[in-house]
Amino acid sequence: MGSVYVLTLRQLSGRWRLVIMSVLASMPVLMAAMLVRSDRAPSVEEFELVVLSGMLAGAVLPLVVLAVASTAFANEVEDRTLANLTLSPIPRWHIVVPKLLAAVSVSGPFVALSAFLTSYVAYNADLTATFAVTVSALAGVALYSSAFVWLGLVTTKAIGIGLFYIVLWEGYFAGFVSGIRILSVRYHSIALMHGLDGRRFAEENTLSVGFAVGASIVVFAGFLLLSIRRLRRMDVP
């Protein structure tokens, strides 16, 4: 599995991808710094809704992960090098798991650093809050990675479909229709954040932590299994 992991790590670490991720990841940090220094600093609730939920969990996190995870397989499919891996005498999960781990390894540090700095700045170095935001963001990275790795295996338009999903489902529908939140990675992350630090999103009608943890496990494992199944059945170019 190490060979596939190292190969994927190298494939996903293109200069432009890293630049785009850096720019995206720096946005919530800059926003938090500006709001803290502003004369009309928002309330904690406003900050959490706009920056943590809207910008970090709703946009930066899924976009950074989409840019990485959706190409974990898509690049190989496009370059027609996937056969190098699938024609090896190893179980399919030995290919999918390291690719998923590599996607998390590349996007995770960007998102984690962004979440850490954003919350550290906004909550005046409150370590409990910072820890809750960072860990829940990392959980979001894992969930989105699992979903977008699968997406990159089933379609060559993963980026477009992923964007559509982020904007429409995670951004629009989940934001306005509370019943949909049980199927939203963004709100699973927020529920985890609330669970780790009860002061966060205290005014929000978040999902229960137990449900969020359970749903996260189902989403992560579900897409992982779907990817393995897809790799077993697909025609490899």
Place this chain on the structure above:
Amino acid sequence: MTTNGVATVIRVDHVSRWFGSVVAVSDVTFDITPGITGLLGPNGAGKTTLLRMITGLAGVSDGSVTVFGQPVRDNPPLYGRIGVMSEHETVYGFMKGRDFVRMMGRLKGVTDLEAAVDKAIGFVDLADAAQRPMGTYSRGMRQRMRLAATLVHDPEILILDEPLNGADPRQRVHFQVLLRQLAAEGRTIVLSSHILEEVELLADTVLLIVNGKLAASGGFRAIRAALDERPYHVLVVSDSPRELASAVVQLDSVDAVNVDPDGTIVVLSRNVRDLQVELPRLAQSASISLRRVEPLDDSLESVFGYLAEG
């Protein structure tokens, strides 16, 4: 499972594959035994689809493919016995040649990895370039390094899709020598090509694929004999068409002659080799200037089409 007393390594049994309404491969059946088997056919004939089904990369719509008696699709343990080099020349450009071969060896579960890597790279004579990123390689070097990666686990079966594509004449000769050497070691090699002469030089057995169907199979001589019997149309332009036509029709190698109103002659011949010799000789003896001699149906498609119809 044997074919004429020889163990069958690959069995393709009534295999079809369609993509929507397009039939890429239609009810193809054959067995492959050790030695070099050439899959010959024009571009788009279905060779690559067939090879992809033989390697398990693509599924069949109907029929079955077995390798060593086992279904090949979704059978990873079997892949350790097969080496596949696809027609796509894409490599990991950032990766050094040696690292690529090493990675493939590791994925294939090679135990004495470094020795196997040395052997495979030495076999394709690329030791000097092994520490360079493959993005800097020429096309031929990439092909050879890919062959090294295909051989690193010492596979019993080699499946090579258009392996000589893009190779210059020197590289072609080198490749041919390597493949013969591998076949002499008892391996089963299946290679595809749309170039008749390429397969003629290498293959012991030829499978001719036309329009997704198996048009002919057997030794190359049988295929070549069928080709030689094929009537050819040859266009001839001269300064005295009628005089030349009346002389040409007397030749043994000529079946018929037609003089067009514009003065061009179309000769129908089943023995073009003799015609090539006799026509200039005849023109010279009759003091006729030949301005143009051109085969009218020499495309591969027409050759393959003729065999398919036959």
